[in-house]
Amino acid sequence: MSYDAVVLISFGGPERPEDVLPFLANVTRGRNVPPDRLAEVAEHYQHFGGVSPINQQCRDLLAAIRADFAANGLDLPVYWGNRNWHPMLADTVAQLRDDGIRSALGFVTSAYGGYSSCRQYLEDISTARAAVGPDAPRIEKLRQYWDHPGFVEPHADAVANALATLDPGRRDSTRLVFTAHSIPVSMAASAGPQGGRYEAQLRETAALVAERAAPGLPYDLVWQSRSGPPQVPWLEPDVNDHLRALAADGVTSVVVSPIGFVSDHLEVVWDLDTEAAATAKQLGLDYVRAGTPGTDPRFVAMVRELVTERLNPADTAARRRLGTLPAWDTCPTGCCQPARRP
Known part of the structure; x- marks a missing residue:
C-alpha cells in the first residue's frame, strides 16, 4: 500500500474567549453534560484568557515532524486537522483532496486504545471523509503507541x-x-x-x-x-x-x-x-x-517510525515496543464501544 501524506489529528481547542462555548458545544454534543459542568469548564478556559495551549502545541509538533521527516529523507507532506476546533478535520480532508492526495496515514495525539482515545478518531475520519464526498482521500490511522x-x-x-x-x-x-x-x-x-x-x-x-x-x-x-x-x-x-x-x-x-x-x-x-x-x-x-513528551526529539522520531512501519510492514524488527500487551495496526470491527447512555 502506498501513501501520499501524513495527517496530524488532534482534539483541538479555543484560541479566543468567544471560541470557548462553541468549542465546548462541539466537545459535548450528544453527551448530556450538565449545564453547570459546562459553565465550570468554560471558566477554566477563561482563566487562561480563553486560549487552550493545545493548538499551539500542535503547530509546534507539526513543525518538528516536518523537520524530522526532511532530515531523515521521508518525502511525505504533513497536514493537521482537529476533532473539535479549527482547523477542522473535514476542512483538512478537503485540502488533501484539492492537493491531489489519494491516501494518507493519520497520527493522533492519543497513545491509547478506548473509545474517546482511538475509536472516536476513526469515526472522526469517516465523518470528515463523508462530508468531503466521494473524492475524499483514504486515511488510515497509525497504531496505538502507549509502549513505544x-x-x-x-x-x-x-x-x-x-x-x-x-x-x-x-x-x-x-x-x-x-x-x-x-x-x-x-x-x-x-x-x-x-x-x-x-x-x-x-x-x-x-x-x-x-x-x-x-x-x-x-x-x-x-x-x-x-x-x-x-x-x-x-x-x-x-x-x-x-x-x-x-x-x-x-x-x-x-x-x-x-x-x-x-x-x-x-x-x-x-x-x-x-x-x-x-x-x-x-x-x-x-x-x-512531571512534564509530557511535547516535541521531545524521541517523540517526534516515533511519529516517523510509526509511518515507516506502515510503509514497510514486512520489516517486523523495526517495530519498537517495550510492553507485552497485544498491538495491531487496524482495529477490529466493533472494538471500544462508547459508554452506555443513562
Missing part, C-alpha cells in the same frame, strides 16, 4: 527530573502518581475485541515509566478531568481524592505524571497545575508535576 520507547522514555525522564527536585531525605515517604483522563466505567469495561484496553495499556505504561524513572518507588494510577453526569460511574479515584488519602497515610512528597497525555494542554495545566497543586498545598504535601 519514543513515548515512554520522555515520560520517564520527566519523572526522574521532577523527582530530583524533591528532598531526598523524604524519599521513603515519596509517592509517584500517574494520571489519565477518567472515562465512564461502562466504557472502560466495554465488551468486544479491545474491551478494557484503555486501562490495561495505561497500567502497562505506568509500570514501564516507573521502572525506568524510579525503580522501587511506590506508584499509583489515578484519574482526572471527569466531565459526565454525576449519576454515571466513572473510573476512580480522582487525583485530588487520592492526594488526600496519601497525606492521611503519611506521604510527604508527590510526583504527578500525566501519562495519559502527550502535551501540557488545558487538562494538565488546570486539573494538575492548578487544582491538584492547590489540594497538595492545603495538605502540606511537597508536589511537583
Whole structure:
C-alpha cells in the first residue's frame, strides 16, 4: 500500500474567549453534560484568557515532524486537522483532496486504545471523509503507541527530573502518581475485541515509566478531568481524592505524571497545575508535576517510525515496543464501544 501524506489529528481547542462555548458545544454534543459542568469548564478556559495551549502545541509538533521527516529523507507532506476546533478535520480532508492526495496515514495525539482515545478518531475520519464526498482521500490511522520507547522514555525522564527536585531525605515517604483522563466505567469495561484496553495499556505504561524513572518507588494510577453526569460511574479515584488519602497515610512528597497525555494542554495545566497543586498545598504535601513528551526529539522520531512501519510492514524488527500487551495496526470491527447512555 502506498501513501501520499501524513495527517496530524488532534482534539483541538479555543484560541479566543468567544471560541470557548462553541468549542465546548462541539466537545459535548450528544453527551448530556450538565449545564453547570459546562459553565465550570468554560471558566477554566477563561482563566487562561480563553486560549487552550493545545493548538499551539500542535503547530509546534507539526513543525518538528516536518523537520524530522526532511532530515531523515521521508518525502511525505504533513497536514493537521482537529476533532473539535479549527482547523477542522473535514476542512483538512478537503485540502488533501484539492492537493491531489489519494491516501494518507493519520497520527493522533492519543497513545491509547478506548473509545474517546482511538475509536472516536476513526469515526472522526469517516465523518470528515463523508462530508468531503466521494473524492475524499483514504486515511488510515497509525497504531496505538502507549509502549513505544519514543513515548515512554520522555515520560520517564520527566519523572526522574521532577523527582530530583524533591528532598531526598523524604524519599521513603515519596509517592509517584500517574494520571489519565477518567472515562465512564461502562466504557472502560466495554465488551468486544479491545474491551478494557484503555486501562490495561495505561497500567502497562505506568509500570514501564516507573521502572525506568524510579525503580522501587511506590506508584499509583489515578484519574482526572471527569466531565459526565454525576449519576454515571466513572473510573476512580480522582487525583485530588487520592492526594488526600496519601497525606492521611503519611506521604510527604508527590510526583504527578500525566501519562495519559502527550502535551501540557488545558487538562494538565488546570486539573494538575492548578487544582491538584492547590489540594497538595492545603495538605502540606511537597508536589511537583512531571512534564509530557511535547516535541521531545524521541517523540517526534516515533511519529516517523510509526509511518515507516506502515510503509514497510514486512520489516517486523523495526517495530519498537517495550510492553507485552497485544498491538495491531487496524482495529477490529466493533472494538471500544462508547459508554452506555443513562
